[in-house]
Amino acid sequence: MKLFQQLLVAPAALGLMAPMAAQAADLNIDGVSDYSAAGEQVTSVSQFSDVYPTDWAYQALSSLTERYGCVAGYPGGTFGGNRSITRYEAAALLNACLDRVTEVSDDVKRLLSEFGPELAVLKGRVDGIEARVGDMAAGQFSTTTKLSGVATFVVGANGFSGDDAFASSDTSNPRHANAGKTDGGTVLSYDLQLELATSFTGEDLLNTVLRAGNFGSNGFGGAGYTELSTLETGFDSGDQLKVDKLWYSFPWGDDFTVIAGPLVGAEDMLAVNPSLYGSETILDVFTYSGAPGTYGRPLGGGAGLSWNQGDIDVSANYVSTNASNSNPASGGGLLTEAAGSSAIMQVAYSKENWGVAVAYNYASTDHQNILGGSTGTSLANAVHDIGPTNSYSLSTWWSPAETGLIPTLSAGWGINTVEDNDDRENTTYDSATTQSWAVGMEWEDAFMDGNIFGFAFGQPNFVTEIDYDSSTKDDDAEDGNYAMEWWYKIQVSDNITVTPAIFYLSRPFGDQTDQRQDTHGGDAGSKDSTFRNFGALVKTTFTF
Template sequence: MKLFKSLLIAPTALGLMVPLATNASEVNLNDISNYSDLESIDLANSFKKDEEVKSTLLAGGEGLVDDHSGGFSETTTASFSVDMVVGAVDSDDATTSEATTFDYQMGIGLSTSFTGEDSLDVAIDIGGGDGDAQSISATAMGLDATKGVLTVDGVTYSFPVGGASVIVGDATDISAAYTGACSYSAFLDYMGNCGTGNSVGVGTAGVTAAVSYAFDGGFSLAGGVTSPQSEILGETGVDMYGIEAAYTGEDFGVSLAYTDAETTTYLGLNGTYSFDVASLSVGLETEDADGSDEAFGWFAGLTFDEVGPGSLSLGMGTTANFTDDDDEYYVYEASYAYPINDGMTITPGIYTAESSAGDTTGVIVKTSFSF
């Protein structure tokens, strides 16, 4: 019953959000222009230091910049995003809370270039949850839990070497250099791996160096290594090595990746094909751990890009990789994303995840802002 009561709350939350977006569009631009007379207010000088700091940087494609007057390079950009989630669950597991919850996360992306071909990128996350006591809905959606504290989520620098692209950084996945072959618009964070989270989507977010090369005709190769921050390529901790080969055609793509995590290896295959009305994505992955039987997992998803004003996604897959002797459990999801305007999208969705403790069904409404 709690789940169905929560279904009544979600539309109410949407009703509160949409007027806010509507009112935001009714700003009187004429009133604002009255305050923009640069003859009386010099915005540029209001941030000017007593002593100008001169630096010599290469701005992207612009040549040598001799004077920034203490400001940012013209090639530096910032992007912002906010996700708000209202969710409730109904579970057979007695230890699972069925409370209706609200969670949020904010992301800040900073990017700059010094030569026009390179890119220095910094990702900053803010999440309201506690990682040790995050709600079921926040965990399912993969929201960041930083207790409201600004946290650097990754620092990377990418640059060309010959015809190849190199990426190095901290808190970075090897798969950042991979091409991949999945066009599915996932709702749950787990489904975003497209069934190959240990191979094509290899993570761990450590100290990483990776290189990729795109050949003519749609074929590409990539590979890299990642280590714990405490010791790079040392005897303590797990070092991971990965390689991927991919081909991208006009309406389809395929990707094959291999990961060696010392005591466990993974082999993953992704494929996607675009039809007139939808795109199909599939994923297969095998896991071979020392002292254990080979395990296998899979995924399949359909995304219909034009269903009314938005897009519809339907997906299912195994909750992990399972051996032949294991009981297999599956996760199912359906979601519908529709844009309110260029910077706001509302995505209601429902999912069911099986486990040995019983099934958990969740209803979540996510409102995403980008600016």
């Protein structure tokens, strides 16, 4: 046998013959002889009476038989396609093919000689890959968990204008004149997120998010003149790494997904994100798809269920922001009146490049993420704790078939009704209605491939109707305001982006702007008072 034949046959022969010594007593010579087709050489698949053109392997058998003549059958002209083959019969089949190897060996040798250098290079690369895979396997900390992270640096400042910029005489108020002199200082802060994604079956997911940040003492974290200047990445933990989220999801049947955990966000349990705007959102208020009342991102203990049927997704979930407190009287427990509860239902219809979603959210009196913080004017933030809140929203999104002058579009609108809680004494408000809306646009590959330009504008939550408890107060609220942001995301490398951005808040105090006394000479209660917030920053993001 020639050298090439030996190289070809040796691995197969060793694999077939290795256990033969241990099984010699079981060798059935007659059975092997039956499979040798010694009577005549099979030259056509038609010689087998049990092989038909409709068989799925007919073409493969035809090629092996007619081109190489190395297919053997059983006595009587049968192939036995559905019969299990023993290792001895496999050896007989291999033996039937050996004589045919010599017909192609010269061609193979010629090819090996001609492409010898290329084959050597490929072998070296394969060896290198195997070595690196081995190193990775030896260094991985878990076979079930993937670690990913995002580190964000933000440098920037806020500026203010208007005759109400120093309107408070309360020195403890950040709007006081002395505070205003330092509130516009340039700051450098960070936000670090580490995500551990663990799967035990390949279909489930245990999600753990560790987070740290130091935005707590500046305007980008909500500690400035107005909380509306809070950034989407403006997280604060006092420089301590903490568990920010912890939840588990798994499929239930073919159409359902279950999510539950002691630290889960309502947005984590929604099957559809109702917006395409979010590649590099700057202000936190624009992360809520124009409806912060509905998509307020409550975080706590809870569970959710989502159902998918083609283009339709239905999600329902419940979160208690006080789930870990065992005393219902102090605002704890699940499903209690003081649990800080949020219950959301969303129905979404989404195609490849567009979609629409409607949602409803019921929030209990002690819910801390509805109509508060960075989501609205001072008056809208103040009324959020009157009592239970019912929020409704409508969202839609669309993207062009190709990138260019036409951007992706996302729009959303929300309305929230707040009713007085009879169990809680409130001497200021009886009820209120607030609304919000936003439009976001993104131009992909703007000015350069990989870069994105974005612009968003809208009105954060503002009071449209209010019923004061006191008959001496005017129920008319002039709470209108506008927010805008512009940003340009520069893709420096696969893992680094730099995003310069600016934003503008036209009247973040809303109706309360006109209720303050201007310490610089304005009239008390003047309807001509103004206050504006302008911010500029550079955000650098590292993903790993």
